Amino acid sequence: MSTMVALPVLLPLIAGAVSLALWRSRFAQRSIGVVANLALMWVSVELLLLTWNEGIQVMHMGSWPAPFGIVLVSDMLGAIMVVLTAIIGLATAVYSLSGVSRRHEHYGYYPLMHLLLAGVNGAFLTGDIFNMYVWFEVMLVASFALLILGGERAQMEGAIKYVTLNLLSSALFLSGIGLLYGLTGTLNMADIAMKLNSVEDTGLITVIAMLFMVSFGIKASAFPFFFWLPASYHTPQVAVSALFAGLLTKVGVYALFRVFSLIFDHDVGYTHTLLLWMAALTMLTGVLGAAAQFEFRRILSFHIISQIGYMILGLALFTPLAIIGGVFYLMHHIIVKANLFLVSGVVYRLKGTHELKDLGGLYRSHPWLGVLFLIPALSLAGLPPLSGFFAKFILIRAGVEVEAWWVVAVALVVGLLTLYSMIKIWAEVFWKAQPEGVSHPVDPAAHQGGLWLMVLPIVGLGLMTLFIGLWGQPIYLLAERAAVEMLDSSRYIDAVLGSAQGVRP
Amino acid sequence: METLMAFAVGGLYAAAIYMMLRRSIVKLVIGLVLLSNAANLLIFTAAGMDRGLPPLIPEGMLVPDGPVADPLAQALILTAIVIGFGVLAFAVVLIHRAYEVVRADDMDQMKDTDT
Numbered sequence: 001m002s003t004m005v006a007l008p009v010l011l012p013l014i015a016g017a018v019s020l021a022l023w024r025s026r027f028a029q030r031s032i033g034v035v036a037n038l039a040l041m042w043v044s045v046e047l048l049l050l051t052w053n054e055g056i057q058v059m060h061m062g063s064w065p066a067p068f069g070i071v072l073v074s075d076m077l078g079a080i081m082v083v084l085t086a087i088i089g090l091a092t093a094v095y096s097l098s099g100v101s102r103r104h105e106h107y108g109y110y111p112l113m114h115l116l117l118a119g120v121n122g123a124f125l126t127g128d129i130f131n132m133y134v135w136f137e138v139m140l141v142a143s144f145a146l147l148i149l150g151g152e153r154a155q156m157e158g159a160i161k162y163v164t165l166n167l168l169s170s171a172l173f174l175s176g177i178g179l180l181y182g183l184t185g186t187l188n189m190a191d192i193a194m195k196l197n198s199v200e201d202t203g204l205i206t207v208i209a210m211l212f213m214v215s216f217g218i219k220a221s222a223f224p225f226f227f228w229l230p231a232s233y234h235t236p237q238v239a240v241s242a243l244f245a246g247l248l249t250k251v252g253v254y255a256l257f258r259v260f261s262l263i264f265d266h267d268v269g270y271t272h273t274l275l276l277w278m279a280a281l282t283m284l285t286g287v288l289g290a291a292a293q294f295e296f297r298r299i300l301s302f303h304i305i306s307q308i309g310y311m312i313l314g315l316a317l318f319t320p321l322a323i324i325g326g327v328f329y330l331m332h333h334i335i336v337k338a339n340l341f342l343v344s345g346v347v348y349r350l351k352g353t354h355e356l357k358d359l360g361g362l363y364r365s366h367p368w369l370g371v372l373f374l375i376p377a378l379s380l381a382g383l384p385p386l387s388g389f390f391a392k393f394i395l396i397r398a399g400v401e402v403e404a405w406w407v408v409a410v411a412l413v414v415g416l417l418t419l420y421s422m423i424k425i426w427a428e429v430f431w432k433a434q435p436e437g438v439s440h441p442v443d444p445a446a447h448q449g450g451l452w453l454m455v456l457p458i459v460g461l462g463l464m465t466l467f468i469g470l471w472g473q474p475i476y477l478l479a480e481r482a483a484v485e486m487l488d489s490s491r492y493i494d495a496v497l498g499s500a501q502g503v504r505p
Numbered sequence: 506m507e508t509l510m511a512f513a514v515g516g517l518y519a520a521a522i523y524m525m526l527r528r529s530i531v532k533l534v535i536g537l538v539l540l541s542n543a544a545n546l547l548i549f550t551a552a553g554m555d556r557g558l559p560p561l562i563p564e565g566m567l568v569p570d571g572p573v574a575d576p577l578a579q580a581l582i583l584t585a586i587v588i589g590f591g592v593l594a595f596a597v598v599l600i601h602r603a604y605e606v607v608r609a610d611d612m613d614q615m616k617d618t619d620t
Binding site: 141145157158167170175183230 | 525530544548550552553575577584585595596599602607615616
């Protein structure tokens with residue numbers, strides 16, 4: 001048993017509670033925001049090292065043996081996701097010091113941020129399917145409140161769609177859990193996976209698998225369930241957008257990865273073929289939607305959707321190399337996407353608008369910002385030697401190996417269109433001259449300094465993108481280990497249930 | 506009994522989806538309430554509806570005396586009700602605020618952020 005596994009969940013929960021208690025002190029909340037996320041970073045890296053060196057870590061809550069109690073499990077996939085959460089958490093916390101207005105801080109921005117991170121980490125680490133539902137809800141409630149912080153009209157309209165579709169997804173998830181419990185009599189995911197092998201009615205299992213696919217598809221904003229995302233992600237504060245873009249849809253992707261590798265692998269020919277269609281259409285609709293947009297954050301929102309398609313593609317092909325590609329893509333994407341949103345926030349601060357047609361001339365006035373934008377933008381499009389190139393390369397090679405030609409073609413075309421979108425932003429925001437006669441009220445805080453606090457996380461995330469691109473081998477090894485564990489579900493099952501039978505794994 | 510419950514759950518789901526497809530945001534929230542209740546009843550039904558003793562082990566014994574009811578399903582439903590209630594409270598406040606800024610109980614008036 002390892003108590004280390006609980007720390008990435010406990011730490012943000014405690015930080016959130018303390019932050020809530022110090023409601024009146026802006027200074028204390030801001031310091032806790034940074035310090036707690038630094039600590040979270042340290043803890044999660046430690047957990048990743050522990051999982052790497054000693055195999056899957058399991059913690060039985062309250063010492064109830066699995067499958068009777070709730071377990072927290074840290075396998076490679078979960079540990080990687082927790083580290084990524086910590087990276088994004090730290091980046092947003094530093095960015096928020098200068099990027100979130102005093103009014104929003106006053107409404108409880110920091111406590112909500114901690115709660116969101118606790119929910120996300122809980123969902124990544126839990127080994128119990130109902131517990132996963134609970135963490136999803138913790139995450140959702142925090143995200144609801146963050147989304148409407150400020151209470152502008154656009155936020156209300158976006159939030160109604162976001163809340164409705166996410167609650168629908170939760171209800172479907174809950175229904176799926178209910179049916180699964182009726183079928184197997186257990187909630188522990190490892191135990192479910194084992195018991196499902198002896199269930200004769202595989203048709204019913206496929207029905208439940210579909211419920212989960214739709215539910216997590218909504219959360220991951222896959223085709224055809226993505227409509228809530230472009231309607232809401234461009235409305236809140238930029239720091240909140242970045243946090244959501246980096247983490248929330250990826251929780252849905254993680255859940256798909258977990259459930260469709262561990263539990264529902266009995267009828268791969270049916271479920272994963274469906275996932276393959278879903279992946280291809282998600283990529284296409286996302287990128288085509290982005291091509292039609294002329295607002296910075298809306299373009300980026302649509303690109304989240306198209307990138308989700310690549311990750312699901314990795315799961316859908318279901319070969320070792322494809323899963324490596326999917327996990328690699330997750331790591332690359334979370335960092336790059338959050339970074340792009342942060343850049344859009346700096347642009348907004350300098351120019352006071354997100355509309356591409358009103359922007360321009362930034363390369364002349366702020367050339368360094370152009371470079372900081374190009375790193376994640378070109379990485380998103382998959383240009384070598386940046387991180388996105390290797391992520392796409394692995395996936396496409398996996399597609400070629402199983403001779404899924406049409407999906408490889410889709411992935412390549414979508415890559416090109418992504419490049420088109422990024423070049424569009426580059427040309428409109430940085431390259432063309434500032435249009436005449438357009439002036440937007442710029443936040444007076446823009447000239448008060450503190451801009452370096454917003455740029456610092458962008459530089460950090462940009463360096464990570466370069467690192468993954470130039471020195472991808474260790475990242476590839478991490479993804480490989482995660483893929484091996486996912487494809488051989490007996491490892492997970494033995495780690496969770498083995499100790500219950502008195503046998504240490 | 507299970508057949509009856511199955512029809513009740515199905516009816517609740519149908520009513521929930523119908524309400525959510527209406528344009529009024531108040532009806533939307535009513536739909537969400539029905540949906541979470543339908544899911545709760547589904548757990549209740551799927552977990553098995555047999556009569557059993559309370560799941561208590563008599564003193565001096567290591568196993569229950571005779572067939573007992575499954576307490577876990579009720580624990581799940583209780584948790585789901587509490588979560589659903591909290592989320593619902595949020596949704597009600599949200600539609601109230603949305604009504605204040607938009608001044609209409611109509612989803613068609615809230616298309617500004619769509620693409």
